[in-house]
Amino acid sequence: MEILVCAKRVPDTSENEIQLNGAGNDIERDDVVYSVNEPDNYAVEEALRIVDRTGGNVTVVTVGGDEDEEILRREMAMGAHQAALISDEAFEGSDGRGIATILKAFVQKGKYDLILTGVQADDAGAQVGGMLAAMLDYPFASLVNAIDVENGGLKISREIEGGSKEISAIDLPCVLSIQTGINEPRYVGMRGIRQVASREIPTFDASTLGLDGGQVGEDAAKVKRTDYFVPVAGKGAEMLEGSREEIIDRLVAMMRAKGGLN
Amino acid sequence: MPRTFTYIVHKAGLADESAGELLAAARKIGPAQTPVALVVGYGADLDAVCESLRGTFSEIWKLSNESLAYPNAELVRQALVRVLPQGSILLVPHNHFGVDLSPGLSVKLNAAYVSDVLDIERVAGNSLTLVRQEFGGQVSTHVQCDITSGAVLNIRPGAIATHGSVQASASGVIVDQSAKVGPLTAKRRYLETLIPEAGDVDITRHAVLVSVGRGIQEKDNVSIAEDLANALGGAVSCSRPVVDAKWLEKSRQVGSSGQTVRPKVYLACGISGSFQHLAGIKGNPFMVAINKNPKAPIFRVADVGIVDDVLEFLPELTERVLEETSVAAGRSRE
Ligand SMILES: Cc1cc2nc3c(=O)[nH]c(=O)nc-3n(C[C@H](O)[C@H](O)[C@H](O)COP(=O)(O)OP(=O)(O)OC[C@H]3O[C@@H](n4cnc5c(N)ncnc54)[C@H](O)[C@@H]3O)c2cc1C
Ligand SMILES: Nc1ncnc2c1ncn2[C@@H]1O[C@H](COP(=O)(O)O)[C@@H](O)[C@H]1O
Numbered sequence: 035m036e037i038l039v040c041a042k043r044v045p046d047t048s049e050n051e052i053q054l055n056g057a058g059n060d061i062e063r064d065d066v067v068y069s070v071n072e073p074d075n076y077a078v079e080e081a082l083r084i085v086d087r088t089g090g091n092v093t094v095v096t097v098g099g100d101e102d103e104e105i106l107r108r109e110m111a112m113g114a115h116q117a118a119l120i121s122d123e124a125f126e127g128s129d130g131r132g133i134a135t136i137l138k139a140f141v142q143k144g145k146y147d148l149i150l151t152g153v154q155a156d157d158a159g160a161q162v163g164g165m166l167a168a169m170l171d172y173p174f175a176s177l178v179n180a181i182d183v184e185n186g187g188l189k190i191s192r193e194i195e196g197g198s199k200e201i202s203a204i205d206l207p208c209v210l211s212i213q214t215g216i217n218e219p220r221y222v223g224m225r226g227i228r229q230v231a232s233r234e235i236p237t238f239d240a241s242t243l244g245l246d247g248g249q250v251g252e253d254a255a256k257v258k259r260t261d262y263f264v265p266v267a268g269k270g271a272e273m274l275e276g277s278r279e280e281i282i283d284r285l286v287a288m289m290r291a292k293g294g295l296n
Numbered sequence: 297m298p299r300t301f302t303y304i305v306h307k308a309g310l311a312d313e314s315a316g317e318l319l320a321a322a323r324k325i326g327p328a329q330t331p332v333a334l335v336v337g338y339g340a341d342l343d344a345v346c347e348s349l350r351g352t353f354s355e356i357w358k359l360s361n362e363s364l365a366y367p368n369a370e371l372v373r374q375a376l377v378r379v380l381p382q383g384s385i386l387l388v389p390h391n392h393f394g395v396d397l398s399p400g401l402s403v404k405l406n407a408a409y410v411s412d413v414l415d416i417e418r419v420a421g422n423s424l425t426l427v428r429q430e431f432g433g434q435v436s437t438h439v440q441c442d443i444t445s446g447a448v449l450n451i452r453p454g455a456i457a458t459h460g461s462v463q464a465s466a467s468g469v470i471v472d473q474s475a476k477v478g479p480l481t482a483k484r485r486y487l488e489t490l491i492p493e494a495g496d497v498d499i500t501r502h503a504v505l506v507s508v509g510r511g512i513q514e515k516d517n518v519s520i521a522e523d524l525a526n527a528l529g530g531a532v533s534c535s536r537p538v539v540d541a542k543w544l545e546k547s548r549q550v551g552s553s554g555q556t557v558r559p560k561v562y563l564a565c566g567i568s569g570s571f572q573h574l575a576g577i578k579g580n581p582f583m584v585a586i587n588k589n590p591k592a593p594i595f596r597v598a599d600v601g602i603v604d605d606v607l608e609f610l611p612e613l614t615e616r617v618l619e620e621t622s623v624a625a626g627r628s629r630e
Binding site for chain 2: 263
């Protein structure tokens with residue numbers, strides 16, 4: 035099976051506190067640790083496990099800038115066979131629809147049986163996979179937490195409420211958005227990344243993909259983020275201050291009053 | 297102003313509580329207009345839902361088709377594309393179904409799409425100003441959405457207050473639009489739903505939950521929380537990353553894709569407070585948050601906040617609780 039995995043580099047929320055910049059038009063990006071978007075990493079692992087069983091290749095693609103190449107190398111170190119960087123100034127300011135349009139043009143340059151995305155990017159909104167599928171007229175399923183290859187198609191599980199699983203059959207080619215926890219992504223060390231350091235990563239731009247500004251980039255975007263702000267606090271917690279001992283004194287008294295300590 | 301439609305999620309003949317929230321959201325977009333309830337399904341359940349909405353919506357569009365008896369998003373999409381007037385605004389709850397349906401639907405309608413909307417702040421001409429969150433709720437954003445060719449908006453469950461949006465009379469009109477739906481075919485076919493097996497501990501039955509998040513850092517540290525839970529006579533629950541990492545069983549997960557709990561006391565230890573996690577905590581427990589980041593979103597919703605390292609704080613709290621309880625046990629023996 036030929037599998038394409040779409041991956042994005044995002045500020046890592048498990049490594050950083052995300053804060054506003056001074057102007058309020060972006061988050062503070064200096065000294066921020068970036069990583070591959072968490073579910074995208076599970077998607078790459080899942081793709082590798084599928085081709086282990088069926089044969090084939092895994093290609094990882096990202097739409098971004100030169101700095102985003104590092105996640106492609108990381109995923110190649112995991113075992114992805116190829117990677118591609120899609121980059122052009124004309125793509126800046128694209129909304130989810132724009133990103134999906136760019137990915138569609140890339141997909142149509144190759145031949146893939148299966149396309150995987152993550153469920154959601156930490157800085158966006160669970161949309162690119164479903165849009166890409168609709169543009170390609172491929173079937174789509176979101177929140178996928180198990181995949182079996184069966185009778186020339188796939189049997190998949192979607193995560194629905196309360197931990198229940200919705201089981202469906204889906205034809206190939208299709209697009210699936212992968213949920214965290216579907217597998218245990220393999221570990222990648224510095225050594226693995228060094229081993230793929232010299233592998234070539236082809237770059238695609240607007241002209242190689244046959245895209246123009248009417249379809250992608252800021253001018254085509256119907257949805258635009260205008261600013262960032264700190265959410266209103268609501269009632270807000272009563273913050274306990276003082277030494278740890280004093281805090282524990284007060285907490286124990288409060289828990290006793292609330293029935294949490296007998 | 298284009299017409300606003302609200303997608304009614306329903307189950308076993310009952311409309312989901314999101315229906316009222318979507319109606320409130322629709323009123324924010326067009327206070328003067330009458331939003332339409334879109335109800336997709338089949339049979340007696342569908343009729344019951346339509347009937348139940350007559351008290352809250354003045355117009356209800358019924359889309360009945362045998363292949364829509366189960367809400368397969370691919371089939372629902374085909375039906376909606378045939379029925380929705382060009383340029384409509386459609387509101388959908390941002391749950392597992394909305395995530396499945398809306399992005400592709402917006403492409404097919406050539407409409408704008410915004411996911412996980414928390415509020416509709418302004419309407420000016422063909423532009424909506426919406427509020428969203430990013431990075432697990434650590435920051436909020438304003439988003440401009442151009443609705444010239446319509447829009448699909450996924451609204452976060454629980455974000456928009458419903459009070460005051462319910463009408464008194466039961467005079468809503470049910471309009472049967474089923475004839476416009478026509479035959480439907482899907483490349484994705486629903487087979488069955490599997491209910492999770494019960495786990496080792498039923499966290500829904502405990503009055504005190506010591507809940508651990510990614511901040512617990514490694515599997516071996518979970519025992520710190522277990523010690524505290526034992527001292528308090530409660531149980532250990534957790535957030536999703538803890539389950540993804542296989543540190544605890546899925547049955548311990550609190551949240552929209554895990555369990556819904558109603559404890560008296562909830563200690564959130566190293567949990568940031570994402571809306572998917574909070575969605576699983578009901579009954580307004582006394583919530584204590586312990587987090588080393590003073591700006592963590594959990595402090596916006598907790599009753600009591602403590603900025604500290606859980607790995608150091610929890611063992612000391614356990615020790616103190618054990619002292620208290622042994623004193624209490626001593627007293628009761630006297
Ligand atoms: C469709 C979908 C469904 C989901 N369903 C659920 C669900 O059911 N339940 C759920 O929980 N999540 C769910 N999630 C995931 C959710 O979006 C968040 O990613 C998740 O809740 C974050 O878990 P966390 O707070 O433990 O981790 P993080 O967000 O990484 O937060 C860790 C926190 O620990 C703090 N911390 C770190 N170290 C320490 C320390 N030593 N001492 C004190 N504090 C420390 C950090 O400051 C941070 O605030 C779902 C996501 C999606 C997309
Ligand atoms: N710039 C991008 N390049 C490649 N893939 C992307 C990009 N943006 C989003 N995706 C994919 O789409 C998924 C959902 O992202 P989003 O819809 O932006 O929340 C991500 O998990 C990625 O798999």
